[in-house]
Amino acid sequence: MATLTRRDGSPLAPVGGRTTRAATGRRWAGSAARHAILLACSAVFVLPFVWMVVTSLKSNQQVLVYPPEWIPSPVRWRNYLDAFEAAPLLRYAWNTTVICVTSVVGVVISSTVVAYGFSRLEWRGRDALFVVVLASLMLPFQVTLIPLFIIFSRLDWTNTYLPLTVPAFFGNAFYIFLLRQFFLRIPRDYSDAARVEGANELQILWQIIVPLARPAMITVALFQFLFAWNDFLGPLIYISEESRFTLALGLATMRSNLGLSEFGQIMAAATMIVAPVLLIFAVAQRYFIEGIAASGVKG
Amino acid sequence: MAIAQPTSTFALPGADAADRRAALRRRELRRIGTGLLFVSPWLVGALVFQVYPVFASLYYSFHSTTMLKSGTFVGFENYRLLMSDDLFWTSLGNTLYYLGASVLLGTVAALALAMLLNQRLRGMAVYRVVFYVPTIVPLVAVSVIWVWFLHPQYGVLNYVLDLVGLPSPGWFADPAWAMPGLVIVSLWGLGNAMVIYLAGLQDIPVELYEAAALDGASGWERMKSITVPLLTPVILFNVIIGLIHGFQYFVPPYVITGGGPADATLVYSLYLYDTAFQYFKMGYASAMAWVLFVIILIVTGVLLRTSGRWVFYQGGTR
């Protein structure tokens, strides 16, 4: 039986003492009401997406019609072509993909190795150092923004993807944390057995831990992919040439260059940025949900 | 909980105590070495990309550094000027406004949705996806979508408000409504917190509810006495994450309003960004960064300190 105590030790308020009659009818009504509320909320959450897609298919004239019309007519696929004309979106997509893939590779390899050091190896100072890893998550970006900018410009790295990718190769505190949580759950005997057989730590990591930790590593890869795909401040500060822009930067620029009547094109571009994200999520949603849930509860 | 590893040095019979101690120390050193080797990518990265920058920005904050000049030592001048800078206070006020509203409403809404979902409910997975998906959409796209959704004249929300006979605000065109608009945008991204609450709720032992039901507690009483208290650690976690994110809030105001109208949405990060990258005052911006850092530390510190009064920890079940 669970005991409830406050942190300061005082007992929790006792639960009331009336008896209830469990009525199945009422339970059914409750569940219907629940569905009604949830459906309404879902509609609110989905509507902006719908509005985005609908707008992306409207002509300039129809965009500026009130009350809003939910069926584009005529359906104007040309907005997508116009969006490509207003900005080199394919170029941006390619650039963004290059950054995403590079940083995913970097972050997964480095974070896995580091997480191994923080979980499967026993050494003095390990846990103290790990507290520092967690603490570093609290550091606001503003504090490092300027010195990093100065370092990267001294290195002549502005207008390249290096400031956006190189740091990924040094691990990421959040991912290290996620992977460590996962590694700790792998029974110790596995590695001990391998050690007895003379395997070194890298071999153990590669041959035993990595195959078992694949789900966690996929979660990390997905998170990083999304992070890089969504990142705005980094490209904003470091990338100057239009031909090296990322999608996020390109969309923001489009929004400031184009006006109200071109919202069809802007929404077409937004749809093209959002679609791959939704696609990835559709394929791999359990990794997301589990990753997020793990970050909160076990923290 | 260190568990000795079966290695040959440990079991050598006949070696004297001093030798054994030396061997132990060597082994210990080797272990530390291996450990450090494995964590070295992070260690190096943290030194270069975090530790050095933290001290460098502290250093710059005492100098009149600009993007083009290293400037001179000015002591506390940047901090002094900051205190008399109206925009600093405006932006801090805007940030606190945003923070208060988005964290409070976000917590209540995410918690409510999580509780609604935390039942053996048909379609629960689908709902969860619907609420979660907006959080993975690129923030620039989110911003652009909402500029349009909340457009004063052609936006969907004002249309709906019009239908039900409510006045339709100017949202991002109106200084009084621009910040509420941004808060609404932030609420669209509550899925992250909701999923964490949901996981927390599912960790609450069913026996507790059963026991309460036996005692005849109503649904409301069960929520008040079991669910919320047991969820307080998760709430604390989410609130802290929300605060840290809120203090770093940048992309939506940058893309949607650019800080306007009339500075109504000029949040701290935006002003800091302008200071550094539009007015090139790196030293001054570094001082701003450090003031923010200290504020964050104080706020989280106070929150953690006082959390003992309202955060409950579950004993015995784990």
Place this chain on the structure above:
Amino acid sequence: MIGPHRVNADPTVPSIRSSRLTRRRLLQAGAGAAALASGAASPSWATARGVPAIQGEPITLTYWHGWTEQWEEMVQFVVDQFHQQQSRIRIEPVVVPVGSQEQSSEFLAKLTAAIAAGEPPDIVTLFGSTAIPTLASQGALVPLDSLDGADLPTVEAWMDPNVYRLGRYEDHLYGLSYWAGAYALIYNKAHFAEVGLDPEVGPATVADLDAFAERLTVRSGSGDISRMGFLPSDLLLWGTVFGGNFYDPSSNEVTANDPNVVRALAWMRSYAEKYDAQKVAEFNEGLASERAANLDPLIAGKFSMQIQGPWKLGDIKKFGDPNFAYGVVRPPLADAEAQPANWTWGDIQVIPTGSKDPAAALEFVKFTAGVNDPDGYARRCTWGERPINVPVSRAVLEVPSFQQVVASHPGFDVFIDALLNGERIGSPPVMPAAAFFTDRLAAATDSVMLLQAEPGPALDDLDQSVQSELDRAR
């Protein structure tokens, strides 16, 4: 901070190559110097133009500009012409988008970063002269007068003094404008006829403007504005028209609360009061953007009168109904006795410190400003056939091809007269805190037009904060 070794604090002695003298650069520098030496021996720039005295090693210069889409093609048009004229210098244009709405440009941040990193572009077009003092005061720009072959007297004689001035800061010249903007009021003749105004007579004074605007504005039953007679928005222009100044360079004093500027802002605010700030904001929010061809607010009849630049005439011809009848008059005067005034920004070519061959860059800069080449320049500044901005030199007015563009775009002459006739021309204050000034001015105007602040106090605040910013920058 970043690389003070590259950026010389004293702008008179730019240490352009001091930091990284590679063999290749040394060769280039030698060739450039030789070319310049012989160029200087020639009687004028004009004779040396296009025929480099010594065929030096071909050099490629990177050229940053913020023109996108159709304007990117225009830049290519100009660059192609330059390549046709000489073969030693290749120009490689790079688009660096200017960026967002309310804030000053991202472009400048990128440029400054590149200069600080020691890898700047070789030539840059700045939209407006606002940033020149900020950059120049930190040694980020090469003073053109420090370069051999600058031949400033010739340049000065070629350019209109108000336009020439845009490139100056303290005692140096840092850039030459491509062309220069000017404002005029374009009005819809059909609307005038409709409300009983004489379509041939535009508003001459602000009082006329107010009266006309009231008659031209159309409200729907619910009080929403469906057509706006006129709406003032640009305090820089109106402050100048009302006789105000924003800055006094002789005393380094910000004068944003100049009584005339306050008067201008109070007048602007009267529109927000008269037409209901909320309704005006809503009306503004509902406008199509200017690039929306026939949905353009003026062309589509959402405004009866608008302050515009010359480029609008080209748009009207291209997108407007062929029957769209418009009139153009100079910006109305503050009152009948007031001195005419206008405002210009300029699009200015500068050479960043660290440019790999400032002498070669200078050639391109002079080419774009058309120094002593009226025929070629007339073609370039009209992109062959349309009004974009006002040319920098009166000499162009004599060129037949240019006269043709003027004749086929009624009203273009109003813009040209407004800028080149020696009237009072306002331009961005020549002070190092100009980006901050621009941002704060926009915020102050916003809050007054939204009836959140009174003109006087808003401008006092503006004045104070910009002054302290300026004092710090100096």
